[in-house]
Amino acid sequence: MTISNTRNGTVVTTLGFPRIGARRELKRALEAYWRDQRDPAALLASARQLRHRHWQLQRDAGASVVPSNDFSLYDHVLDTACLFDAIPPRYQALMQQDPLAGYFAMARGHQQDGVDLPALEMTKWFDTNYHYLVPELTADQTFQLRGDKPVAEFLEAKALGFHSRPVLLGPVSLLKLSKTTDGSNALDLLPRLLPAYAQLLQQLQQAGADWVQLDEPCLVLDLDAASAAAYRLAYAQLAAAPQTARPRLLLATYFGKLDDNLPLALSLPVEGIHLDLVRGLEQLDEALAQWPAGRVLSAGLIDGRNVWRSQLDHAVTVARYARGHLQPAQLWLAPSCSLLHLPIDLDLEPSLPVDVHSWLSFAKQKIEELAVVAQALDHPAEAATALAAARDRIASRRQSARVHRADVAQRMAALDADASRRGLPYPQRKPLQQQRLQLPLYPTTTIGSFPQTRDLRQARAAYRAGRLDEAGYEAVLLALTESCVRLQEQIGLDVLVHGEFERNDMVEYFGEQLDGFAFTRLGWVQSYGSRCVKPPIIYGDVARPAPMTVRWARHAQSLTAKPMKGMLTGPLTMLQWSFVRDDQSRADTCRQIALALRDEVLDLERAGIEIIQIDEPALREGLPLRRVDWQAYLDWAVDCFRISAGGVADSTQIHTHMCYSEFNDIMPAVAALDADVISIETSRSRMELLDAFVRDRYPNQIGPGVYDIHSPRVPEAGEMAGLLRKARQVLGDDQLWVNPDCGLKTRDWPQAEAALRALVQAARTLREEA
Ligand code: GLN
Numbered sequence: 001m002t003i004s005n006t007r008n009g010t011v012v013t014t015l016g017f018p019r020i021g022a023r024r025e026l027k028r029a030l031e032a033y034w035r036d037q038r039d040p041a042a043l044l045a046s047a048r049q050l051r052h053r054h055w056q057l058q059r060d061a062g063a064s065v066v067p068s069n070d071f072s073l074y075d076h077v078l079d080t081a082c083l084f085d086a087i088p089p090r091y092q093a094l095m096q097q098d099p100l101a102g103y104f105a106m107a108r109g110h111q112q113d114g115v116d117l118p119a120l121e122m123t124k125w126f127d128t129n130y131h132y133l134v135p136e137l138t139a140d141q142t143f144q145l146r147g148d149k150p151v152a153e154f155l156e157a158k159a160l161g162f163h164s165r166p167v168l169l170g171p172v173s174l175l176k177l178s179k180t181t182d183g184s185n186a187l188d189l190l191p192r193l194l195p196a197y198a199q200l201l202q203q204l205q206q207a208g209a210d211w212v213q214l215d216e217p218c219l220v221l222d223l224d225a226a227s228a229a230a231y232r233l234a235y236a237q238l239a240a241a242p243q244t245a246r247p248r249l250l251l252a253t254y255f256g257k258l259d260d261n262l263p264l265a266l267s268l269p270v271e272g273i274h275l276d277l278v279r280g281l282e283q284l285d286e287a288l289a290q291w292p293a294g295r296v297l298s299a300g301l302i303d304g305r306n307v308w309r310s311q312l313d314h315a316v317t318v319a320r321y322a323r324g325h326l327q328p329a330q331l332w333l334a335p336s337c338s339l340l341h342l343p344i345d346l347d348l349e350p351s352l353p354v355d356v357h358s359w360l361s362f363a364k365q366k367i368e369e370l371a372v373v374a375q376a377l378d379h380p381a382e383a384a385t386a387l388a389a390a391r392d393r394i395a396s397r398r399q400s401a402r403v404h405r406a407d408v409a410q411r412m413a414a415l416d417a418d419a420s421r422r423g424l425p426y427p428q429r430k431p432l433q434q435q436r437l438q439l440p441l442y443p444t445t446t447i448g449s450f451p452q453t454r455d456l457r458q459a460r461a462a463y464r465a466g467r468l469d470e471a472g473y474e475a476v477l478l479a480l481t482e483s484c485v486r487l488q489e490q491i492g493l494d495v496l497v498h499g500e501f502e503r504n505d506m507v508e509y510f511g512e513q514l515d516g517f518a519f520t521r522l523g524w525v526q527s528y529g530s531r532c533v534k535p536p537i538i539y540g541d542v543a544r545p546a547p548m549t550v551r552w553a554r555h556a557q558s559l560t561a562k563p564m565k566g567m568l569t570g571p572l573t574m575l576q577w578s579f580v581r582d583d584q585s586r587a588d589t590c591r592q593i594a595l596a597l598r599d600e601v602l603d604l605e606r607a608g609i610e611i612i613q614i615d616e617p618a619l620r621e622g623l624p625l626r627r628v629d630w631q632a633y634l635d636w637a638v639d640c641f642r643i644s645a646g647g648v649a650d651s652t653q654i655h656t657h658m659c660y661s662e663f664n665d666i667m668p669a670v671a672a673l674d675a676d677v678i679s680i681e682t683s684r685s686r687m688e689l690l691d692a693f694v695r696d697r698y699p700n701q702i703g704p705g706v707y708d709i710h711s712p713r714v715p716e717a718g719e720m721a722g723l724l725r726k727a728r729q730v731l732g733d734d735q736l737w738v739n740p741d742c743g744l745k746t747r748d749w750p751q752a753e754a755a756l757r758a759l760v761q762a763a764r765t766l767r768e769e770a
Pocket residue numbers: 447448449500506567615617657658659742743744745
């Protein structure tokens with residue numbers, strides 16, 4: 001396909017493409033550079049190669065216009081902050097000496113030659129599993145255009161024969177996603193920021209860019225009047241430059257419908273708007289009714305957030321409908337959002353089951369699907385075969401016995417409110433559990449995992465590669481489990497764990513044992529920087545063919561007289577960290593997982609396990625982007641947790657764990673989980689994060705983390721006792737547990753052992769004071 005013949009037809013474009021490379025080439029290049037430090041040439045060459053390959057791939061798949069400056073060595077929000085010189089003072093010296101070192105210091109901290117710079121804070125990019133670096137601003141912040149990344153990458157594409165559309169994070173979203181360190185309002189900085197954007201637009205225009213994409217995903221969030229005013233000011237000013245001094249502007253909105261912000265978005269004086277028509281098809285009618293004459297609609301028709309083949313007939317219908325309201329050149333076809341959140345190429349997954357494979361579409365396939373839609377608009381007869389094939393795939397998925405199981409459907413239909421209820425209310429369960437467990441005041445425990453050292457990872461890799469047989473691998477795991485139990489006894493912990501050595505990942509481990517989950521070989525998605533995750537794909541009804549963890553728990557319990565905690569990953573977390581079905585609601589998929597876990601919980605109980613922990617670190621991140629949708633989500637989310645835990649006896653103790661601490665917005669839901677014990681992360685905030693629990697008079701037991709497991713630092717007993725005293729001031733003595741912030745998986749054995757000894761010592765000190 002050459003660029004000239006696609007130009008004449010309907011434009012197919014993307015808002016952004018994954019950067020990491022199908023084989024995580026960027027990860028490798030980054031890690032090599034971080035190891036040797038000095039020479040960035042190899043890193044920059046890999047980056048260039050990836051950009052080239054990805055432009056070519058997109059064009060070959062059928063994109064007539066490709067994005068540029070969507071690439072990043074680490075994170076696009078960090079790039080934008082650097083581009084406009086929003087660099088906090090602590091990095092400036094290093095930045096001047098070595099810009100690339102300064103950039104990575106902002107991304108990941110820098111410890112060298114007595115210099116110790118902590119990284120910028122990192123947080124989730126909207127409701128994705130991508131994390132961005134949060135720019136730090138102050139009231140006296142100034143901005144200036146620094147560096148030329150967008151221009152350079154545009155010219156790089158041009159030299160390679162690609163006419164690209166540079167992508168920039170828009171000024172209002174940039175400020176709204178930043179934080180200030182002095183309590184000032186970041187939006188107040190907008191007037192100072194806009195001239196730098198205007199200057200950049202002019203430079204891009206001079207370089208030959210006819211369009212620039214300004215990403216403003218914050219337009220799909222709840223906006224206050226000040227934010228709306230910021231949007232008006234920003235775009236009035238950017239558009240005010242004469243047409244000859246700036247490219248045309250495509251305002252990109254995604255991750256949801258604009259809803260009450262639709263009139264605002266339509267009122268902005270830009271030449272094009274991208275709408276997410278996957279999550280926000282409802283807005284199309286209203287938008288078209290008010291569509292300003294001559295403006296381009298970039299129609300986000302194909303789901304950029306999920307891995308399923310599209311219903312192309314439906315996409316064609318929507319595209320035709322839109323085109324009926326527009327001039328032909330005014331309609332562009334695009335995925336709903338950047339393809340950043342998808343694996344790159346399904347062709348690299350030959351070992352998926354054939355039918356599952358035929359239902360899937362990764363970044364490259366999404367563009368091919370769009371090309372079919374464009375063909376259907378431009379030359380309907382030629383698209384007929386491709387549309388028929390798409391129809392067949394959808395039909396095969398709809399009818400597949402692999403997807404739809406009568407036994408699961410029956411269980412779902414039979415679910416009633418009783419399933420999510422424990423027998424007695426918490427105050428009556430509590431003495432029964434205490435009678436059974438006989439725990440001391442301030443019981444000590446851990447969150448589950450113990451250090452996963454190189455030996456273990458090597459054994460696992462050897463086992464997976466067939467170099468170590470099952471019995472050999474098993475022996476490694478059993479030995480580790482046994483020594484872990486012995487160590488915990490020696491240290492004097494009250495509630496033990498088996499150590500989770502058999503798990504590589506808390507979702508994958510369970511997914512691999514459940515029906516309805518598929519796993520890719522190379523389905524990597526960037527999580528942050530060089531870190532990628534390989535989310536499982538939930539394609540069908542979920543069921544548990546056999547017990548998953550009982551063997552380990554039973555074995556570990558047989559080694560000790562102390563209570564052994566059973567360890568499971570909760571239904572929300574399994575859902576949230578997977579690609580999920582789009583042919584039923586998230587709530588229903590989650591209920592199916594909850595039912596499978598419920599069976600596991602009951603099997604653990606039957607095996608003599610008296611305490612079972614169901615981890616839900618992803619409960620909060622599942623919150624929808626708009627507040628109106630929160631309650632509905634929390635209702636089913638809480639219900640799913642309760643289904644998984646609800647079957648046990650009143651004397652069996654259910655724990656849960658969440659490795660964060662912003663509970664302010666979700667406190668009623670956390671209480672409604674009705675776990676007997678919850679452990680949370682609090683050590684870094686020095687217990688301030690308990691406030692929400694105190695204010696809401698959280699009734700059940702809490703283990704506020706006293707050991708920050710994210711750091712190699714080993715805290716002393718006195719320090720942990722100090723934290724516990726703070727917690728004791730606001731919580732009842734009989735409410736408090738003593739534990740680390742999270743699992744010990746990433747620590748080494750000497751650190752873990754020393755920290756746990758100190759932790760047990762801290763609990764003893766507190767007991768003496770009680
Ligand atoms: N039980 C898990 C562990 O200890 C919990 C991990 C998590 O909360 N992310 O590793």
